[in-house]
Amino acid sequence: MxxxxxxxxxxxxxxxxxxxxxxxxxxxxxxxxxxxxxxxxxxxxxxxxxxxxxxxxxxxxxxxxxxxxxxxxxxxxxxxxxxxxxxxxxxxxxxxxxxxxxxxxxxxxxxxxxxxxxxxxxxxxxxxxxxxxxxxxxxxxxxxxxxxxxxxxxxxxxxxxxxxxPLPEDWYFVVAVPKGIRGLDEREERPALEAPKTDRKLECELHEAVLTGMLPALARGDAEVFGKALTKVQRLVGRYFSRWQGGEFCCWETEEFVEAMLRGGAYGAGQSSWGPTAYGLVEGEESAKRLLENVRRSAERIGVEAEIFMTRARNGGFSFSLAGT
CATH class of the missing domain: 3.30.230.10 (Ribosomal Protein S5; domain 2)
Structure with a gap:
């Protein structure tokens, strides 16, 4: 079995x-x-x-x-x-x-x-x-x-x-994963995380972006306001960790993809974890397809090889099944 x-x-x-x-x-x-x-x-x-x-x-x-x-x-x-x-x-x-x-x-x-x-x-x-x-x-x-x-x-x-x-079914992410680049692993990230620095201004800005931006927008199904708040959170967090990852983003390739997402119509964009994965949020399948093509053209223009695709949120957990003998 x-x-x-x-x-x-x-x-x-x-x-x-x-x-x-x-x-x-x-x-x-x-x-x-x-x-x-x-x-x-x-x-x-x-x-x-x-x-x-x-x-x-x-x-x-x-x-x-x-x-x-x-x-x-x-x-x-x-x-x-x-x-x-x-x-x-x-x-x-x-x-x-x-x-x-x-x-x-x-x-x-x-x-x-x-x-x-x-x-x-x-x-x-x-x-x-x-x-x-x-x-x-x-x-x-x-x-x-x-x-x-x-x-x-x-x-x-x-x-x-x-x-x-759950995220709305018509919210899509365009995801770009530059090839040949890796983010920090768990051993490498430890010095960045073991003793967090308290910054009251940063805390207030993060709370405001999430509590008055992302969450109310998500409750209303407002992808544009949600995306703007998401981008702000990403910028704030990126600046905090810049001393460990060499800048607001882990590498120039990720930064280029984030900017390409925003130029191409994404409501919000950022770097996932330590990168190098970049993502952009749009509403509607046709918008996602247009952004996907824009980002692919940007990758060709800057000469970066990457896996680029569109996807939606998975609004349920893992699946489990039995088969065969």
């Missing part, structure tokens, strides 16, 4: 707080329909991996099998998300594998327990929440004591969903 799990990427849209009192890095994000993860597993006394993608996943399989204390697993990876480009690949592949294997071995573990065991969701709760429920998400951030971010001691300490709602 094969146990199959399907999930997909997420865009990390920034923070509504960097450091406010006892909370740091309250995250904003959205699950998107692609790129996707699809894994099939069944019980085995050995670890066997059949990888049909160009993404290296063997280390993820070994880590999940070890963390769950399993004797082995037969694993097929049919789809995977590119690594270290700001799309949340590690959380999605490992949670997909872990959930499928936990069911195959009769382990009645929650998604959050699996996440804690695997060390996922320790930095941001968006990836775990996107896997479990999808949609647009604000999480509860990280706990701060003595000016330093605390590591979770149990799954109860992982960031929780503060707000979650």
């Amino acid at each position: 094969f146990f199959t799990v399907e999930s997909s990427a997420r865009l990390h849209l920034g923070f509504y707080t960097i450091s406010g009192g006892h909370t740091a890095y309250g995250s904003i994000g959205v699950a998107i329909e692609k790129p996707r993860v699809t894994v099939q597993v069944r019980r085995s006394d050995e670890v066997e991996v059949r990888n049909l993608t160009q993404v290296r996943v063997e280390g993820d399989v070994a880590e999940v099998v070890k963390s769950l204390g399993l004797p082995g697993a037969e694993v097929g990876v049919l789809e995977a998300i590119p690594r270290h480009v700001g799309l949340g690949s590690t959380t999605q592949i490992r949670l997909s594998l872990a959930y499928a294997l936990s069911r195959a071995y009769g382990m009645d573990w929650s998604v959050r327990k699996l996440a804690f065991t695997l060390g996922r969701g320790w930095v941001s709760g968006i990836g775990v929440a996107a896997f479990e429920r999808g949609g647009f998400i604000l999480d509860s951030g990280r706990t701060v004591r003595g000016g330093r971010v605390q590591e979770p001691k149990s799954c109860d300490d992982l960031p929780k969903i503060v707000y979650r709602t």
Whole structure:
């Protein structure tokens, strides 16, 4: 019997707080329909991996099998998300594998327990929440004591969903992933995140953009106002992290794509996580197609090779199924 799990990427849209009192890095994000993860597993006394993608996943399989204390697993990876480009690949592949294997071995573990065991969701709760429920998400951030971010001691300490709602079906993201560039990984990002700096002006600007811009606009279905507020959040967060990523964006290629999105009619645009993925928000499929072509022409003009596509929010969580023998 094969146990199959399907999930997909997420865009990390920034923070509504960097450091406010006892909370740091309250995250904003959205699950998107692609790129996707699809894994099939069944019980085995050995670890066997059949990888049909160009993404290296063997280390993820070994880590999940070890963390769950399993004797082995037969694993097929049919789809995977590119690594270290700001799309949340590690959380999605490992949670997909872990959930499928936990069911195959009769382990009645929650998604959050699996996440804690695997060390996922320790930095941001968006990836775990996107896997479990999808949609647009604000999480509860990280706990701060003595000016330093605390590591979770149990799954109860992982960031929780503060707000979650579906995005309108006619809101589209155009996504550009420059090739040959990688964002910071979890080891490299640690110095940037372990001791957040309190900046009251920055906090007020972020709160205003999210609480009086993004959230009311989303409730009204106003993509234009939502997008403007999103762009503001992205600029503010980018400036805060500029000392670690070398500027407001991780690289000039990402900055070019963000500007191309805005010139091409996107209501809002930014960099997902540490990049290099850039995205732009529009309303309506035809608008998305026009923006897609504009961004592709911009890529040709500046000589940057990139994967460029359009997608919508994935407003539900992962899927699970059984098949065959």
